[in-house]
Amino acid sequence: MSGSGAPTASLPADDPTGLQTFAVLLRRMNGEFNRIAQEFAQEQGLHLTDVQALIAILDADSDPDAGGEPMTPGRLRKQLNLTSGAVTACLDRLERAGHIRRVRDAGDRRVVHLHYADTARAVARDYFRPLARSTDAARGRFSPDELDVVVRFLAEMNAELVLLRRGSA
Amino acid sequence: MSGSGAPTASLPADDPTGLQTFAVLLRRMNGEFNRIAQEFAQEQGLHLTDVQALIAILDADSDPDAGGEPMTPGRLRKQLNLTSGAVTACLDRLERAGHIRRVRDAGDRRVVHLHYADTARAVARDYFRPLARSTDAARGRFSPDELDVVVRFLAEMNAELVLLRRGSA
DNA sequence: TAAAGTATCTCAATCATTGAGAGATACTAG
DNA sequence: CTAGTATCTCTCAATGATTGAGATACTTTA
Numbered sequence: 001m002s003g004s005g006a007p008t009a010s011l012p013a014d015d016p017t018g019l020q021t022f023a024v025l026l027r028r029m030n031g032e033f034n035r036i037a038q039e040f041a042q043e044q045g046l047h048l049t050d051v052q053a054l055i056a057i058l059d060a061d062s063d064p065d066a067g068g069e070p071m072t073p074g075r076l077r078k079q080l081n082l083t084s085g086a087v088t089a090c091l092d093r094l095e096r097a098g099h100i101r102r103v104r105d106a107g108d109r110r111v112v113h114l115h116y117a118d119t120a121r122a123v124a125r126d127y128f129r130p131l132a133r134s135t136d137a138a139r140g141r142f143s144p145d146e147l148d149v150v151v152r153f154l155a156e157m158n159a160e161l162v163l164l165r166r167g168s169a
Numbered sequence: 170m171s172g173s174g175a176p177t178a179s180l181p182a183d184d185p186t187g188l189q190t191f192a193v194l195l196r197r198m199n200g201e202f203n204r205i206a207q208e209f210a211q212e213q214g215l216h217l218t219d220v221q222a223l224i225a226i227l228d229a230d231s232d233p234d235a236g237g238e239p240m241t242p243g244r245l246r247k248q249l250n251l252t253s254g255a256v257t258a259c260l261d262r263l264e265r266a267g268h269i270r271r272v273r274d275a276g277d278r279r280v281v282h283l284h285y286a287d288t289a290r291a292v293a294r295d296y297f298r299p300l301a302r303s304t305d306a307a308r309g310r311f312s313p314d315e316l317d318v319v320v321r322f323l324a325e326m327n328a329e330l331v332l333l334r335r336g337s338a
Numbered sequence: 339t340a341a342a343g344t345a346t347c348t349c350a351a352t353c354a355t356t357g358a359g360a361g362a363t364a365c366t367a368g
Numbered sequence: 369c370t371a372g373t374a375t376c377t378c379t380c381a382a383t384g385a386t387t388g389a390g391a392t393a394c395t396t397t398a
Contacts, residue, residue, distance in 0.1 A: 031221070049354085087378095109364085134326075146318045151191070157307045160304070164299055218386090251387095254388070255387070277344090
């Protein structure tokens with residue numbers, strides 16, 4: 001239990017479903033995800049910023065549902081809290097490395113649409129396959145009803161986090 | 170509108186507890202957490218790296234259980250994938266800003282222990298209070314049994330992610 | 339004690355980020 | 369239609385974080 005590498009070590013034992021437990025678990029998970037993203041970045045000769053941008057572009061691009069439109073430099077600027085120059089530099093790197101394409105919008109020619117390149121999509125899928133397997137391994141230990149609970153929780157959590165966007169700034 | 174509008178938009182409707190759903194929800198949550206961390210960083214005149222370091226130091230410092238010892242520059246280097254120079258610079262910034270203290274280990278005088286300063290702890294607690302409230306709001310919508318399921322899932326997920334540290338590198 | 343190993347720091351070179359401003363395109367009112 | 373204003377992206381010099389080889393100090397092993 002108290003053994004060093006044990007992943008479940010050091011949860012507050014007094015209240016195993018309390019706020020503290022959630023804080024610790026969520027913070028750790030976030031850290032692990034960021035570490036994996038960092039590794040991917042280094043392997044691809046990118047920066048963490050670039051990977052975050054890539055993910056945002058991927059989500060917008062493959063979720064036409066979400067915002068309707070593909071990602072643009074302006075949206076990326078807000079989403080990642082970058083300055084205009086940083087966005088341009090980041091997109092330059094991503095485009096030069098073949099991960100994305102810039103496409104002028106036909107309707108509003110000031111706007112640039114960002115598309116994930118298919119080859120890069122395959123690279124990312126390959127790299128993150130172990131992560132997908134891990135997620136599946138965890139999922140496999142729960143019943144359909146339990147998974148439904150988890151999905152509902154994650155969705156509720158995301159909803160709360162989105163509300164926080166305006167609230168405390 | 171980044172991930173804007175309805176937070177539950179664009180989940181794969183065909184398999185509401187499938188891998189894709191988890192991937193989308195976890196990725197989004199990660200993005201939101203990182204955005205919040207970025208905002209905290211900017212407000213404190215820090216960088217995202219500094220905040221990640223701060224969190225790692227906090228976790229090690231307040232969880233003597235986990236690794237036994239407080240954080241050190243060396244462990245930080247591995248955990249955040251930084252070079253030695255970057256760690257030193259990052260710690261210089263954090264120490265100069267009063268967030269941490271460097272303390273030479275009495276036993277092994279090569280080692281530096283990193284401690285979270287109490288005043289900084291209070292600053293962080295204040296800043297992240299809304300996040301805590303959000304987490305509590307989400308928790309409040311589930312029964313104790315359901316919360317137990319969620320905690321178990323998060324713990325399983327973390328365990329898998331830790332395994333991934335050696336496995337696929 | 340000497341040699342090898344480990345933890346941290348130093349510093350010049352490199353390169354991402356900042357932030358003001360330019361250029362191009364769209365909208366709106368007269 | 370035209371002028372004026374707003375929006376989107378990009379440019380570029382200055383700033384400053386990160387790199388990475390090497391220095392320094394300490395510990396352990398032979």
